[in-house]
Amino acid sequence: MGMTAPDLLIDIGNSRVKWALTPLRQTGALAEHEAAAHQADPAGIVALLPECRPARIAVSQVLGAELGARLGLALQSRYGIAPVLARVRPDHCGLRIAYADPARLGVDRWLAMLAARRLSSAQPVIVAMAGTALTLDVVDAHGRHLGGFIAPGLHTARHAMLASTRFDHQSGQEDPAGLGTTTEACVASGARLACLGALDRGAALAPANAQKWIGGGDAATLARDLPDWRVVPNPVLSGLMAMLEATD
Template sequence: MTTWLFDLGNTRLKYAPLRDDGAPGEVFAIAHGGATLPDGWDAALPARFEAAALTSVGAPALRVALLDALTARCGRISIARTVSRFGDLHIAYPQPETLGADRFLAMLGARARRPQTAVLVVGVGTAITLDLIDAHGAHRGGRIAPSPALMREALHARAAQLPEHGGAYVAFADNTVDALRSGCDGAALALIEQALRDAEILLGARPATILHGGGAGALPDAAAGDRDHVPGLVLEGLGVWATMPG
């Protein structure tokens, strides 16, 4: 009997068992269409387990369906919510409940990975989110913008001749598909780089960067510096949330 961690996003459900050391075990990622979970999504789950910890930014109906499925398998379900203070992490928002729980958990995960270190936490999913934590654990605030994938989707919706996928990132493209990829990825990279410059002015030193989310791996590694790619950062933070008193 054990605890399982669940991160329900706008396009994917990720889940993993919670190990004895408080970190996620093997992560299972399931794509969904936003309305229902696909058949067999729960194949990796045991028939019964002790507890579930959940975070969700997915549609309410999808969250209810997941909760119904978990209720049939485990005796205790807890849902992570953003709070103003957790451990040594202090959230900047005066109304912390308006900060998405996925961003909050990503910061918890980053803080656990990089204690006493200033970090810019960058999530790349439907949106790209940036949150700055100083070395003392104070959240200095963040930014939100469309992700490269959403930019491509929006352009394709308005102009069908502009392809939604494909292309390579280059400095200056000689074809449309590469130009789209380079422009949209370049916008995200420029946002990250400007945030790092602003953070350096604010803190007196350039912070480390941790990227996470389904789209983070597709971003070109064009910016120099201390940078980690941690796809399961939200699940790592959920593990911290599930095992610490707060």
Template sequence: MSFVDVDIGNTRLKWRLRGSDAVTYCMHGGDPATALAQMLSHTQGALYVAHVFGADVEEALRAAAVTGGAREIRFARTKAEHDGLRLAYAQPQRMGVDRFLAMAALWRERRAGFIAVSAGTALTVDIVDDRGQHLGGFIAPGLHAMRTAVLDRTQFPHVFDAPAHDQPGTDTESCVAEAALAAALGLLERVQTRHRLPGFVGGGDATTLQPFLASDAWTLREHLVLEGLAALND
């Protein structure tokens, strides 16, 4: 039986066949069940799914999987402890499974401390020490969310796609874009300075942040959730 790992984030659905390096993604527009059904027209098998939505969405996802011909569908859950990784949360079920899976993937690979970052709708940071103990983390608005929080409250027409270059902006949009970038980089650099652990960055905005981070301290890892799904289901 073939296994397909599926990562459903706030805006995108990504999947890959277990054992393959090829990752495919699509925007789901807030309707992940329809996107999953469309995915199944291209690939079938047993699905192992991580999603950031509430439990209510799982019924629709399961129905889409059955209609699409999937042999089975299983949903990943956050665990208080896995393979020597121990979460700091007193209520592990309140941690997004995407964060847990990213840490599980890195811990399985490294068996040493790290900083796991997901740069998407939210910017999440989690620190794990050399014993596998999760020390806690940070959740901040992602780059687009930070831009929106400012620009949507202005009274003039504006755009959101101003590039950022880690320098002062020269118009309102670029000033906002540069501030969002600086805030994100500042958080990551502060965490790395304090804990002195190697950092790994994934998520939709990872490639935006990576060029401005120290190359000897930070590594781009775009598909940690998919790697975590494979790690938990081997």
């Protein structure tokens, strides 16, 4: 019996592209995945993707409608099939969005919630994404999105403080576990504690039995001080997989 063609899942963030291959219509872990920096050029992004003959292509991108349209054409030219461009839907896969205008919700947040909803066994869930921004969303046991917050991410907060003050920046230890002993370390500690405090207060607004998930580039760093949170690799890619499964 021949091999089943995989699905190609693509997550295009502000500066990096991640992709994964997963067996068609098979639930489980992503079979293969990789990440690379990009320059917001559709042809360049497509050149970073794997050589394969996918059955389906699903894309999440946060760079705007114009780039999304050009990217769709570039993907179709290379792989011979039109990609599914993820867009936020108010009621999909058992997830009902709280926003009055769902188009205002970031597609990456929506996909992360889809992934959490798929794996949470109908329990309430808190989904945090720690990247350029720190986001948190809460979904109840019935799939109702209760809302969330957006705050500066770990590095965004640190760089904003250093850029907006007269601090004389010097290289050295800038990621202390506790209190800093240099200006840079104090700024880094403040940014870290601000993120941890935001996550703690956000969790306090969620149902008491909610599962706590965190993904994104700084998830592992923050999770060192979040013992009851689960680090979830590639939540956006997992959300794309859940989105495709709903069409089977």
